[in-house]
Amino acid sequence: MHVTITVNGTKQSHEVEPRTLLVHFIREHAKLTGTNIGCDTSSCGACTVHLDGEAVKSCTILAAQADGGSVTTIEGLAKNGEMHPMQQAFMENHGLQCGYCTPGMVMAAIGLLNENPNPSEDDVRVGLEGNLCRCTGYHNIVKSVLAAAKK
């Protein structure tokens, strides 16, 4: 089947198998490998992207369901060579180690601040419940998101 999705502002039109997940469309058809796959049960959140402005796990959606939609991935955040404030906050607060969960975590964190621009520490911890990290113990991720909220 034919699916057309605008990814980071560029129209991506591809012939895909009907079972193709949005994450596979992004990685294999749009050739953007910044979005990672960490599980097969929609538990880890590594594949989180924005679909029409909302943070979603791109393994829970078929590419066909996103047909005609607009997706932002981690590659689409930096503008004019400057990282997004959330990316900067993660760097300044050592909010990442191996980096594998990071693209999904950053996309989820931006989604969280879109809904709640002034979260408490608990709000951040609960808001990021769907994104797993094995390296940081979350301490500096939470710090990063709180710092980004203040920017």
Added chain:
Amino acid sequence: MSITQERETTVIGQRLLRREDPALLTGEAKYTNDLVIPGALHLAVLRSPYAHARIKSIDVSDAASMPGVVAVYTGRDLHPVWAAPMPCAWPVTTDMKNPAHFPLAIDKACYVGDGVAAVLATSESASRDALDAIDVVYEPLRAVIDLEDALSDKTIIHESLGTNKSYTWPLKVEAKEGAIDEAFKNAAFTVSERYVQQRLLPMAMEPRAVAAVPQPFGGDITLYSATQVPHILKVMTAITLGIPEHQVRVVAPAVGGGFGSKLNVYAEELLCVALARKHGAPVRWVEERTENTQATIHGRGQIQHIELAADANGKLTAIRVRLIGDMGAYLQLVTPGVPILGAFLYAGVYDLPQAYDFACTSVFTNMTPTDAYRGAGRPEATYAIEVAMDALARKMKIDPFELRKRNYIKKEQFFDANGVQVGYTAFHGLNYDSGDHLTAAQKAAKIADYDGVRKQQAKQNVAGATKRIGIGMTSYFEMCGLAPSRVLASLNYGAGGWESATVRVLPTSKVQVVTGTSPHGQGHETSWAMIAAEKLGVAPEDVDVLHSDTAVAPLGLDTYGSRSLAVGGVAIAGACDKVIDKARSIAAHQLECAAEDLEFTKGVFSVKGSPDKAVPLAAIAFAAFTAHNLPDGVEPNLEAQYTHDPKNFSWPFGTHMCVVEVDTETGKVDVLKYVAVDDCGNQINPLIVEGQVHGGVVQGLAQALYEEAVYDSDGNLKTSNLAEYLVPAACDVPPITTDFTVTPSTTNQLGVKGIGEAGTIGAAPTVMNAVIDALSGLGITQLDMPASPNNVWNAINKARGGKQ
């Protein structure tokens, strides 16, 4: 953060932001499965659904005719390809039993997940679709899941061995024969405890991935793998497949965490190489998470019996430990060595006389092989001694902190009569180079408000209270920085423990550092640049760090066992010293003075007493490049290689404390406060050190409260994905208060120790001691991990006389 000892440095000790981050934060970094490899075939592995079954027949004909399928192989088809079985590098005893283990099983599947057939296809989905069409006839056999059942040999897993026992490894030290029995007989207090170190799933966020790219007309093969150990993998690939070693190149691209699970040589790596060579085409494989829970090693898996003997004051007089180690179905790279890495630490940080009796018997079971997982043997040992110390304190009816104070190795015991720090030689002969346990513990107690919590506890934990608080502590010594090669020889390990570094100053005075360590989240590029910058007097941004590609960094022993800084970082400092020595001789030639008359400060050589007679390193680098005017006998270029073989392990230590509140109605444990006071000697980059502690603590806390690989009696892994295996999320864990003391190591020039595993070593016993402390008033003195609501509630219910 506070540092108790200040040093004069310009770069080392700064909280430099990580240079790795921009690529990782923008999606630019490439993990193995992100690599674009034209023409690659995709490998998928059919895995046994039985824990223990004879393979009667395999029919691959339907699968082979499916669209996109290139070939299908069974274990028997591929048997002639292997020059040697999969490697186990650590035969801990001369009579250790080690069954031949091939990438695909041949006659028998020995765990759920054991590979039995392989499909090559033109796409990932075609390769996986074809798995369903392979027809395997199995004869299921009784599964051996329980360790004590395994020891009974009622069902033998590897018939040719005649037993499920792999080895027994003893470490008995007593001043004179019978001294240990005597100590137990004469003890004023004894405790005898049994602990279960449940199996854990490492769950690095990046599942494993492999791509093998053959070059039939030059160079043979390049293997890309999500591995911690490209150098070890290179040697083992050459041996297992009979490929000349110099024709194998291994690259570890960006690697998404390891925690020991990528410290191995895996079937899929060898299958990709073998099939890429056979088909003359690249072959790649990526692991699904469910597959990862079965096909990637598990951690822990021990039953521990520990007995302590103490005199009337609580001073330890003897320790006896008996372990049963769960090897799983086969021995992977260092499987049998994991319990042995802990064997020296069951006396923890305490001043024990020569009365120590340790023995570990390890057995095969029908489960995924175990191997190194963050801490590897040392968290298990620390757990046993620290939870047993609390049990002893309860028996003596004294405060557990007070009991520890009576037993700590004292600071002055690390010094000789002349005040020289010679280290403390323990009963087993290993020398702990430095330590100050009481200071670290007192600092932790102050931050955690130990006395205040005790007062609050007395008020709160009254009869009928449904919210009970507890405080727990752990004082640990971590034996890491693996490792002095001669000590490894005595433990029968199959390699040395050195690390290599090359430092070269380029013609334009930029610096390249080549390291044999292989980072996967630890920030080596940032920290190693800081070390070279400090030594050479250049800016850190002028230093590039090259690693994780055996064509670029041919010598190395990789990253595990908190070794990277204490061994690899020290190698970089040593290589810098050699570069400076060479530069000094060129500078002396230019300045027409003796080399001894020059001092090197902040990147400039100057004549002592005549600071205007000076030449910067940058000028020397250019002179070494042009080679127009070098002293006789000095080779052009400014480069040096140095291999550091550590004199001793590194011995980080510290005290962790934790305050919990347990809801007796629901069994839920809330961690109210977690304090980690660690001492890893001098810190290169405190920002990174703190991050290592945070992550380590949460991994240990997760063992205490959440995680457990659960098998049913037929050997099915019931927690085989991230929906069923509880890796904690941000809302499940507390913020971590980190602080430090700084007791520099005396065995390396940087004064550094390791920090990668310390958090995990400290956390599990700290949390469990707090939970048991909260519940001891209800008569609960023992609780197996994880202290999940279900397990805690059951323990409370049982203590109240309720039905299980």
